[in-house]
Amino acid sequence: MNNLLADADICVKCGLCLPHCPTYNKTQNENESPRGRIALIQAWAGRHLETSKKLLEHIDNCLLCRSCERACPALVPYGRLINNFREQIKGDRETTLAVSLLKKVSHNKTANHLAQSGLRFYQTTRLQKTARLLKLPGLLGLGKIDRLLPDYHEQSPLAPHYPATAEPKGNVGLFIGCMGTLLDHETVNSAIKVLTAAGFNVSIPERQTCCGALDLHDGDNETSEQLAATNCSAFADKSLDAIVTIASGCGSQMKEYQQAELAGKVVDISQFLIKSGCDLSDRLMPLTASVCLHTPCSLKNVMREEQGAAKLLQQIPDIKIKPLPAAIQCCGSAGSYMLDHPQMAQALLNDLLNATLEDKPGYLVSSNIGCTLHISAGLRERGVTLEVLHPITLIARQLKDKAID
Numbered sequence: 001m002n003n004l005l006a007d008a009d010i011c012v013k014c015g016l017c018l019p020h021c022p023t024y025n026k027t028q029n030e031n032e033s034p035r036g037r038i039a040l041i042q043a044w045a046g047r048h049l050e051t052s053k054k055l056l057e058h059i060d061n062c063l064l065c066r067s068c069e070r071a072c073p074a075l076v077p078y079g080r081l082i083n084n085f086r087e088q089i090k091g092d093r094e095t096t097l098a099v100s101l102l103k104k105v106s107h108n109k110t111a112n113h114l115a116q117s118g119l120r121f122y123q124t125t126r127l128q129k130t131a132r133l134l135k136l137p138g139l140l141g142l143g144k145i146d147r148l149l150p151d152y153h154e155q156s157p158l159a160p161h162y163p164a165t166a167e168p169k170g171n172v173g174l175f176i177g178c179m180g181t182l183l184d185h186e187t188v189n190s191a192i193k194v195l196t197a198a199g200f201n202v203s204i205p206e207r208q209t210c211c212g213a214l215d216l217h218d219g220d221n222e223t224s225e226q227l228a229a230t231n232c233s234a235f236a237d238k239s240l241d242a243i244v245t246i247a248s249g250c251g252s253q254m255k256e257y258q259q260a261e262l263a264g265k266v267v268d269i270s271q272f273l274i275k276s277g278c279d280l281s282d283r284l285m286p287l288t289a290s291v292c293l294h295t296p297c298s299l300k301n302v303m304r305e306e307q308g309a310a311k312l313l314q315q316i317p318d319i320k321i322k323p324l325p326a327a328i329q330c331c332g333s334a335g336s337y338m339l340d341h342p343q344m345a346q347a348l349l350n351d352l353l354n355a356t357l358e359d360k361p362g363y364l365v366s367s368n369i370g371c372t373l374h375i376s377a378g379l380r381e382r383g384v385t386l387e388v389l390h391p392i393t394l395i396a397r398q399l400k401d402k403a404i405d
Contacts, residue, residue, distance in 0.1 A: 004045040004088065007081040010074050011038045017068035022330045022348055023061055031058045034068035034078055041085050051092055059085060060093070061341060063334040064217060065297035079302075083216055090219030097141040098339045099218070106178035106210040107227070116155070116182055123152035144339045147381070148373040155185045162192050162202040169199035169276065170241040175231075175266075177250045177369075178210040184246070184369045186389070190396035191246050191269055197399060198278045205234040213253040217335055225258075232259045244269045246390060248368040249335060252302035268299060268367060269392050271308030279315065284398040286317035289362035291394070293323045294352070294375065296368035297330050309367055309391040316398050322359060328352050331366075333374035349378045357384065364388045 017034040018024050024033035031040065037059055043049035062082055069078040086093070095103075105115045122128050128149075131137055137146035158181065172195060180188045195202050208231055212224035231254065235243050243265045245251035257263040267275070293310055300306040313321055332338055332348030352375065356364060364386055366372045376388045 001045045001088075004041060004081065004084055007077050007084070008038050008042040008045065010076045011035065011072075012074055013039070014073070016073060017071055020067040020071045020329065022063055022065060022067070022332075023344060025329070026344065026347055032061055034062075034072075034076075037062060038076070038078070038081065041081060044085075051089060056089065056093060061344065063297070063330055063332070063337055063344075065330045065334060066301040067297065067329060070301045083219075083221070086217065086219035087221045088219075093219060095218060096340055098145050099214070099336045101142070101145070102336060102339070103214055103218075105182070106214060107223075109209075112178065112182060119149070119152060119182070120154075123149065144342060147377045148338075150183060150373065150376060153185065155181060158188070158204050160204055160206060162196050162204075164199045164201050165196045166199040168201060171201045171203065171237075171239050172272070173203045173205065173235045173237065173240045173243045173265075175208060175211075175235075175243055175245045175250060175254065176204060177208075177245075177247055179369055180246065183373065184390075187246050187369070187393050190390065190393040191244070193396045194273070194280075194392055194399065195244065195269070197283070198273060198276070198280065200276075203237065203240065205237075207234040209234070211250040211253040213249055213335055216253065228254075228257045228259065232257065232262045235262055235265075240265065242267050242272055244272050246367075246392065247370070248296045248299035248303055248305075249370055251305075252298035255303055268303055268305045268308055270312045270367065271303075271305035274308045274311045280395065280399065281315040281317065283400050284316050284395065285400055286319075287394075287398055288318045290320045290322060290359065292356050292359065292361040292364045293321050293391075294331065294356075294364060294366040294371060295323065296366060296371050297334070299367050309365065312395060313365070313391055316395070322361065324352065325355055328355050331371050331374055333368070333370040335370055338370070338374050345374070346378075349374060353378050353382065353384075356386075361386065363394065365391045365394060367391060 013035050015035055021033050030036040040055060040058055064079060064082060066079050105111050137143040174191055176188050192202055210227050212227035216224040246269050248268055251266055251268050254266045255263050295306045310321055313319060328351055330348050331352050332345035338345040372388050379386050
């Protein structure tokens, strides 16, 4: 309680955060603003407000995009405040079936492998089509997960080490997270291809696990810290110059691990390549296409590494990059938020899709798997064919084979 009050008391209620809050801009409800949520937590921690369904709804409606935190002149640790409050009241919160299943697959490698086998059968037979026709996913409470599933592609096993295919520059660990091989294998393979072509030896520790963000934001600090400890052990190799992430949601979580030695090495893959002086422009095939650049909140507001993707993509000859308008604040994905708060998630996604489709881009790129799945699902539901992929995947596709001979 004292920690909650100490963090909440830093807020001077100036209101500079309000224009940066997606939920406040949608509702114009002070309780749905950062300032309002802090006031509610203050009142609760000071025992002036009882725990109630309405209180929990207002706090849980927060996307934790942390745009307010970046704009705050008083440096209120808003993310920590919300996470600590959720830990205090976790006994009063309910976890949905979809989130429980997601956490199970994220934490347990056996469950993850079973999920891979199940998805292969579900998507390569007529089962998925039949199930959707009969609306079974919705009836089973899994409709929100089913809509996110990308088309199935056969995967190849990952090796623990990939040597540089150009003059060696250093050693990196690649964090693929709990969903990398399950739902995002092309991004994983692309990261390996580009990093090795840029001269880096790539290690992929088998013991790495979920970053812990799902649990932290669900109020389960204990499990989140256990997962962090496992990852710190997995990436303990002193020869690693950096721990490269391909999902900014994972990267933002790992950058705030209490284990400073690991946290200080975590960097988004695009930012890492730019900071290391990697120039692939003479090894990339031209791409005459317009690319819409989506910058995830976690990359922009927590990792503060939003420039890397644009600078890396600009190395592709003839490419035209157009960022989304500044008014588009969040896609609505926000980890498991899109599963528990589908109405707000859809409203925010609609704003993004409307802005994107105005320019009729050839591709949309995003540096976070959750955002990619959410945006792709929205496009499919509109009947729009627009590929959504990671910036590193676009780089890998344009990389000339001779560059890595």
